[in-house]
Amino acid sequence: MTILAIDTSNFSLGIAVCTENKVLGECITNLKKNHSVRLMPMISQLLDEVEVEPSELKAITVARGPGSYTGVRIGVATAKSMAWALNIPLIGISSLEVLAWNGAYFPGRIVPFFDARRGQVYTGVYHQASGGGVCLAEAERIVLLEQVLEEWKAADAQAPMLFLSDDIAIHQDTIQNILGEQALFAPASYRVPHAAHLAAAGWKALKDGRIEDTQTFTPVYLQLAEAEAKWLASQKK
Numbered sequence: 001m002t003i004l005a006i007d008t009s010n011f012s013l014g015i016a017v018c019t020e021n022k023v024l025g026e027c028i029t030n031l032k033k034n035h036s037v038r039l040m041p042m043i044s045q046l047l048d049e050v051e052v053e054p055s056e057l058k059a060i061t062v063a064r065g066p067g068s069y070t071g072v073r074i075g076v077a078t079a080k081s082m083a084w085a086l087n088i089p090l091i092g093i094s095s096l097e098v099l100a101w102n103g104a105y106f107p108g109r110i111v112p113f114f115d116a117r118r119g120q121v122y123t124g125v126y127h128q129a130s131g132g133g134v135c136l137a138e139a140e141r142i143v144l145l146e147q148v149l150e151e152w153k154a155a156d157a158q159a160p161m162l163f164l165s166d167d168i169a170i171h172q173d174t175i176q177n178i179l180g181e182q183a184l185f186a187p188a189s190y191r192v193p194h195a196a197h198l199a200a201a202g203w204k205a206l207k208d209g210r211i212e213d214t215q216t217f218t219p220v221y222l223q224l225a226e227a228e229a230k231w232l233a234s235q236k237k
Contacts (some may be wrong), residue, residue, distance in 0.1 A: 009067035014195035061202025101197035
């Protein structure tokens, strides 16, 4: 039995086809190219390469956000359409959780984040999970980075924290200035999410019965799009 994993929630684009115990194929790019144009051809090519028919898929798992509004919608819409057409389960996994899996064997606090502009980040705190993978230790949110760093330092100034992000270069100085040696930074190959990890998280969710309603499933943005926020504000006047 195989699962298809789709992640278009941020700058990188990743897909994977996996069984519960084996990665059959994975494709990741980290380029400024249009996800909507490239996603379906990439899925088709990967399925051909690993010799898996769409009808053989057990489930589809997708990164549901947070991240790029457009990117998240592309992945979610594609996953919903395929799951509905194939009549198979749909599983949504946090985009931050997918990235946190890169640090699954780190003994301290695992901190994935995505830049959200204006000094803000999408982030959460994860720990190692018994049985493999990661578990959420502190709720995901959009927050001013300096604010949350001060919170973490006040809560525990000793525990090491592993930061995972393709946006580390933007915020590394700020993190180091506040946390000092408490902050550790993953190398480049660990800073982008891997679709095979999304597949692994999907298998765990499937076993636990955490399946989405294909018709009502929606992305998680953690904040309104700027246009939506302005429209809502205009309605209150």
